[in-house]
Structures are given as structure tokens and as C-alpha cells.
Amino acid sequence: MSRFQATEALLAAMARQHPQFPPQASAIVRMVKLLHKLTQDQGNELLRRYGLTYPEYNALMMLSASSDGVLSPSQLGDAIAEKSANITRLTTQLVDKQLIERAPSAQDRRMWRLRLTPKGQALIASFMPEISAQLAGYASALDAGEQAQLLSLLKRLLAGVEQSA
Template sequence: MTDRASRAAAQWAVARPDLDLLAMETLGRLHEASILVTRERQAPLYAQYGLQHGEFDVMATLRRAPAADGLTATALYEATMMSSGGMTARLDRLQKAGLIERGPHPTDRRAALVRLTPKGFDMIETLMPLHMQAAQDMLSDLTREEQATLGALLARLIKGL
């Protein structure tokens, strides 16, 4: 059984045998793995709780944040790697669902602090063990040593980019 990246590389090898296809094949697998993790494995779990991936990410970021008063939308935007417009829409949906609240910033009148409501806190506390189990299940074909190696290689790739 071959994956999409292998099939594409095999086709390119016939069409353009002069090309070095290793990087394309590797990045293709990385991209496909990301899609499978996000859409196929994580999305159904979050959907059971009425959330999308980005909303889960916001709630998880708020839960692990050291600031008890909450985080600004800018801090959330930077921590979750999404656009500022995307952040506003997510915050609006989470607030409407009663999972977060926005309050005044103590030193910056232009900013608001975002924090989990008790309902949001309870939801993320319930979801995190399920999220972690799903992550472990997804990586179960790899040993812990292989997982650590993969993590280190991906960190090095990200740093280089």
C-alpha cells in the first residue's frame, strides 16, 4: 500500500526522472499527516462538544495560560497561530456558547482580557484527557523513542523554516 506522496513521486519519476523527489515526497507526507490528524481524528472529538479545532485550541491556550486574569486576543492570536480575524470569530462563537468571557484589561483601555467561564473550564478539563488519548492512539504505531525522534526532527524543521 502506498500513500499519496509515494504515488505522486512515482508519477513524477516517470514524467521527470531528472528531478530529486525526496523533499517533495517528505513534505507531501507531512501535509497529509497534518490533514489526517486535524480533520479525520481530532475534528470528530471536538464536534461531540460543539467545537471546531480552532475553538478547542483557544480554550486549551486559555486553560494552560499562567495569567489567571486571562489573555488578550493578541496573545491568543500569537499562541494559536491564526489570523486576527479568525480569532475574533472564534472568540465570538465561544462567548455566545458561554465558554469564555471578555473583561476589561486593568492597564490598557483598548484591550480586553479573555478567560474561560466555569462552563468552559469544565469542558476543557473533560476534553484534555480525551485529546491526549487520541494523540497517543494516533502515534501508537511508533515507539516512544520514535515519537521523540519525530518530534525533534519536526522541531528542527520548523526552526529552520
């Protein structure tokens, strides 16, 4: 029995008690939440060996992926879906670990620019094989077409959530 079957049974009972309650929509939201929790817990377990938390990993990956290797704190916050107060704390942690550097923008001294340090780049290179294997393992039950279809459906779900806000 999957850990989600009990949830589905309770959602069906809720729908019987409250006919307007959408059990399938609720199951989708709860499944996304469960997937998030499991992947974050497993990611944190892997990343702990590298001295990182999952939010720190996300920040490093987005900085690494940026076209010029530089992001502003607000761009980073948007990329990893974190609030500005969390970005300040997170970037301070990464600066303290010497994984990123923070410098004033040449165009506007009031703005900060964030960049990976060589130590940060080396750390990414060291954990990338394990992270890649973990991510591939998560999706291994789906073929490439199913993965593309699921991603498309999740994007549509996100659009619905954003429109409902």
C-alpha cells in the same frame, strides 16, 4: 497499500520528468499535510460531540495552559497560528457559548484579555480523557525516544520552512 503510496509514486514520476524536483522533500511536506488533515478531521469528529470545532478546542486549550489563565487576542492568535480576523470570529463564538470571557485590560483599556469561564473549564475536563486517548493513539506506533526524535526533526523542519519564507 497506504494512502500515501500513490503520492510517493507520483512524486517519483515527477522527479523523473524534472531532475531538479526534490521528491523526498516534497514527500515530507505532503505527509505533514496529510497528517494535519487526518488529525484535524478525526479531532473535529470527536469534538463535535462537545459542540466544538478544532480551532475552538485549540483556543480553549491554549487559554487553559497559559500561566495566569489569561491571554490577549494576539497572544492567542500566535499560540494557535490563526490570523487576527479569525481570532476575532473564534473568540466571539466562544464568548457566545459562554466558554470564555473577554474583558478590557486593567493596564490598557484598548486591549482585551481573554479568560476561560467555569463552564469552559468544565468542558475541557469533560473531553480531556477522550482527547488524551486520541493523541496517545496517534503516537502509539513510536516509543518515547522515537517521539522525541521526531519532534526534534519536525522543529528543525519548521526552522527550515520559516527561513525559506
